[in-house]
Amino acid sequence: MNAEIVSVGSELLLGQIVDTHAATMAQVLAECGLTCQRRSTVGDHMERIVATLKEAFSRADIVITIGGLGPTSDDLTRDALAEAMGLPLVLDRDVESHLREIFAVRRIAWLPVLGRQAEKPAGAEIIPNANGTAPGLWVEANGKIGIALPGPKSEFLPMARGEVRDRLGRLTRGAxxxxxxxxxxxxxxxxxxxxxxxxxxxxxxxxxxxxxxxxxxxxxxxxxxxxxxxxxxxxxxxxxxxxxxxxxxxxxDDDTLEKAVLDLAVAFGASVSVAESMTGGLVAQRLTSVPGASECFKGGIVSYAAEAKASLLGVSEATLAAHTPVSAEVAMEMATGVRERLGTDWGIAVTGNAGPTSDAGGRPVGLTYIAVAGPDGVSVHEHQLRGSREDVRQRASQWALLAWRNAMIES
Amino acid sequence: MNAEIVSVGSELLLGQIVDTHAATMAQVLAECGLTCQRRSTVGDHMERIVATLKEAFSRADIVITIGGLGPTSDDLTRDALAEAMGLPLVLDRDVESHLREIFAVRRIAWLPVLGRQAEKPAGAEIIPNANGTAPGLWVEANGKIGIALPGPKSEFLPMARGEVRDRLGRLTRGAxxxxxxxxxxxxxxxxxxxxxxxxxxxxxxxxxxxxxxxxxxxxxxxxxxxxxxxxxxxxxxxxxxxxxxxxxxxxxDDDTLEKAVLDLAVAFGASVSVAESMTGGLVAQRLTSVPGASECFKGGIVSYAAEAKASLLGVSEATLAAHTPVSAEVAMEMATGVRERLGTDWGIAVTGNAGPTSDAGGRPVGLTYIAVAGPDGVSVHEHQLRGSREDVRQRASQWALLAWRNAMIES
Missing domain, CATH: 3.30.70.2860 (Alpha-Beta Plaits)
Structure with missing residues (x-):
């Protein structure tokens, strides 16, 4: 069986909101063993919604709509689904009395337009909405299934991940x-x-x-x-x-490199500190984004100015003068310096030129040195990284985490 | 004139990624005065991409594809666009030699499969890709326009918001x-x-x-x-x-807070350093993401472990013991400590609990202290931030930059 998703809303076609619901619905379909070969997005326009739904039904066994179930005049999905499935729209008296109760509790006067949310294609089953007024709809006719879900996040998510997922799962009977x-x-x-x-x-x-x-x-x-x-x-x-x-x-799956590397460090019982120049704190930021990072990560020094490399990390003035701050020699002194100052098992250092132009020493954009100091000494790698300033910094942080990972594995 | 967007990628249909690019592209169309009545998403499957494109061309004057331009066997958009538009696929020799140069610089051996990225529907114009290998394509044939853009964010965004937007804007002739x-x-x-x-x-x-x-x-x-x-x-x-x-x-427009704050610092001729605990380098990383940051930003210290607050920043053991690391007092000593050690006009400090649980001192998740030390002394603000660990860290870095900005404006 295969399914298609149709998102309804002019705000989606204007790019005013990002369609995260379609991704959620696609995940639910995959989890239920249903194939999804097409997703469509259409605005709040009756003929176009009907056309989109008819095309979807011509290809798929199941069509799921998201949005357009509210009470206002641009909420057209209910009507369009009935028309596309060749069913008349009827009033569900149970839903209507439920809605009247909700509005009475909210002390909102009943308006005929609110009753639109109690309408449904004939024969549709109601999917209760615990967090709003418009119920979801499950419609079976002519060997096809149409499912209509409301757009507000607090209404959509519980239905999609709850009753709709359960019902779809039963359809595929274990596949x-x-x-x-x-x-x-x-x-x-x-x-x-x-x-x-x-x-x-x-x-x-x-x-x-x-x-x-x-x-x-x-x-x-x-x-x-x-x-x-x-x-x-x-x-x-x-x-x-x-x-x-x-x-x-x-x-x-959802592992990140920073989490994988920290997990390894925890397994080794190893502590780490970081000295950064071109990445400006990105390596430390990535490591500390992992909950529980404090078990291994003790601290970092962002030695952005050349003076800071000397004063905070003890890189020698002679090395800086002879090799410039973007050099293997400086990277190694940064790594050993931060390791000593923080008293950690490992010290990682990154220096390089992230751009946008060659540096004072004539080093090209993207040239990067990554050093790792550990119990057995210090090693250094040169990389020529490409892309924008952001790309170069991201890639440098990636290679720094990898260099540490490899050093731990080889140690 | 009206346009449709076709996103290509099985990962979209499995819900593994959210289609933010489609929203961006829709914004660009709206800004150019082009109507978008339909968006479609299709997987990495030749016949289905061709069918989706043909349907889109039957309704719209302009069809824009996103994704599927890479070199691998599941990158099919180039081939599908040529077929849907009834054009043969030809090799663009200029693009091929450009690609060969790129890979030579990267020291990657040329593989025949890489040459696929130099193919295009006959007559297509090349949209240069400054941040990757696959160029964009602009194809005009039979009164229709097909535009193919690569999927990686750093490649898609500059093209969509740059050359594609300019060209589309010219199409709408001045309106x-x-x-x-x-x-x-x-x-x-x-x-x-x-x-x-x-x-x-x-x-x-x-x-x-x-x-x-x-x-x-x-x-x-x-x-x-x-x-x-x-x-x-x-x-x-x-x-x-x-x-x-x-x-x-x-x-x-595209100004970021970090850029706005650094521009202000340049105008004031002010230098800055940063001491971070819960943000773990994020504030330094944001500041150094701005080209030319070195004019103002001298360095940072990520004092993640409590010992590091004492050893690297000179926070007194008595203050740490009396107030715990998550306190206004520690934030102030961190700010003055980093300002002194780096010899800068301003020192910014962030300490707090990013979660996921209350810290050893019983401080709740989200409690954050931000201190700014400057020529006229030190000020501190308490915030109770909400959201996930990532949210809390992001918001803390935002308030830290704002606190410095306000301190400079008021100084």
Whole structure:
């Protein structure tokens, strides 16, 4: 069975709001094992909503609308759904008396227009709305299912993740689609594809790579009769991929690199401090974004001005003069300096030129040195990073976390 | 003329990412005076992309695709656009040699698959991509225009808001929609609405407030025959609003608070340093994200562990013991400590509890102290911030920048 989502609202077509509900609904469909091949967005315009719904019903078994169920004249989804499904619109007396009660409690005088929210395509079942007035609708006719959900977040989310999800799950009687995302850092997308070769052609599970800033995400998706069968398909494939890519797979699903690296540090019982120049606090900020970071992360020094490298980190004036602040030598002294000053097992340092122009020492935009000082000494890597100032800083922070991760793994 | 947007990517149909680009593109269309009556989303599947594009072209004069321009086998938009428009796919030799240069600089061996990004529907014009490899495409054929834009944010946004917006604006031949966004910090949305009153009911320009994390953006949009007329409508309204809201308007359009604050510091010839605990480097990172930050920003200290507050910033052990690290007293000593150690005109300090749970001292999640030390002494503010750990840290960095801005303005 496959489903389509139709979002209704002129504000979506003007870009005034971002359609997060469509993404939520798509997640619910995937979780229920329903395929979604198309999503559409249409404005508050009767003929266009009807046309969009008819097209969706011509392709899909289930069509879910979001929005346009309120009482005002531009709330047209109820009427359009009835027309698209060839059903008359009728009044639901139970819903009407429920609405009259709600408005009585709110001390709002009953207006005929409010009664529109008690109308439904003939034969529709009501999906109760605990947080608002317009109920959701579940309509079955001519072998198709139409589902109408209200747009306000506090009304949409409980229905979509609650009764609608339960009912959709029952429809698919156990057929599930299970996805897992492997998160890869330190290898580019083309390199990942070259290493995986034929694995990318797998049809169940499917394997799809997505390039992210300085990462590659690999999504494995299995379809099966039930969750256990789906797990049995995913497991061996995931193991193969992890075997081929090795340490480059740093985590899965919602793991971030900073969380993966901190988890590793906790496992090693290791503490860390950070000395940053071009990233200006980004590495420290990423590490401290993880709840419980204080277990490993002790502190950081943002030595942005050259003087600060000397005064706060003890980088020698001679090294700064001989090699300029953007150099392997300065990166190494920053790493050892911060490690000593904070008394941590590891010290990470980043220095470079994030742009927008070559620096006073003539170092090009993107040239970056990352040093890691640890119990066995200090190592340094040179990178030529690309992109905007923001990209360069982001990539530098990524390589810094990776360098520390690799140093811990190798130690 | 009317336009449709087609977003391409299976990850969108699985709800793994939210389609913010479609909203951005819709805004650009509205700003250019183009009507958008439909948006569609389709997965990485050749026949379905072609079908979706053909349907869009049957309704609209202009179809804009987002995503699917990368080099991998599931990047199908280029091929699908050529097929939907009835054009052969050809190699653009200039793009290919440009790509070869890029990969040579990155020291990545050329692979045939990379050359796919140099293909285009015959006759297509290239929209240069300053931040990535896949160029955008502008294709005119049979009275229709097809525009293909890459999906990565750093590539999509500059194209959509830059060359594509300019070209689309020229298509509408002078009838312009001009927008300006005033950026407001330190006042909530309801307060802004109360202060502006009737101004919000203006019909040309329209005035629309958008709540952002710890900011309010006010978008003024004027329609007129030409840019000069539009400017004449916008100017007086903007002046009125700035008069009413005063210093709370920190900037316009793409200004960020960090840039506005640094610009002010440059104007004052002031230098600054930052001491951070709960924000873990975020304030320093935001300030150094601005090109040329080194003119004012000298350095920062992330004193995450309590010991680091004493050893790196000179916060007294007695103060830490008597008041706990999350206190007005510690914030003040951090601000004066970092100002002295870095020898700057101003020192900003943030300490607080970002969550997820109350700290050892029993301070609730969200409790935050921000201190600013300057030539005339030190001031401190207490905030009770709400939201997730990420929200709390973001809001704390916002209030820290604002506190410094206010201190400079009042000095």
């Amino acid at each position: 599930v689609i299970l996805s897992r995302t492997l998160r890869i850092a330190g290898l580019g997308e083309s390199r990942v594809e070259a290493l995986l070769g034929d694995i990318l052609a797998s049809s169940n599970p499917t394997v799809a790579p997505y390039a992210q800033p300085a990462e590659v995400h690999l999504r494995l998706t299995a379809s099966a009769e039930d969750k256990m069968q789906a797990e049995k398909l995913l497991g061996p494939l995931e193991a193969d991929i992890r075997h081929i890519l090795g340490n480059a797979v740093y985590g899965a | 312009v929609i001009l927008s300006r966004t005033l950026r407001i910090a330190g006042l909530g949305e309801s307060r802004v609405e109360a202060l502006l009153g009737d101004i919000l009911a203006s019909s040309n320009p329209t005035v629309a407030p958008y709540a952002q994390p710890a900011e309010v953006h006010l978008r003024l949009t004027a329609s007129a025959e030409d840019k000069m007329q539009a400017e004449k409508l916008l100017g007086p309204l903007e002046a009125d609003i700035r008069h009413i809201l005063g210093n709370a308007v920190y900037g316009a």
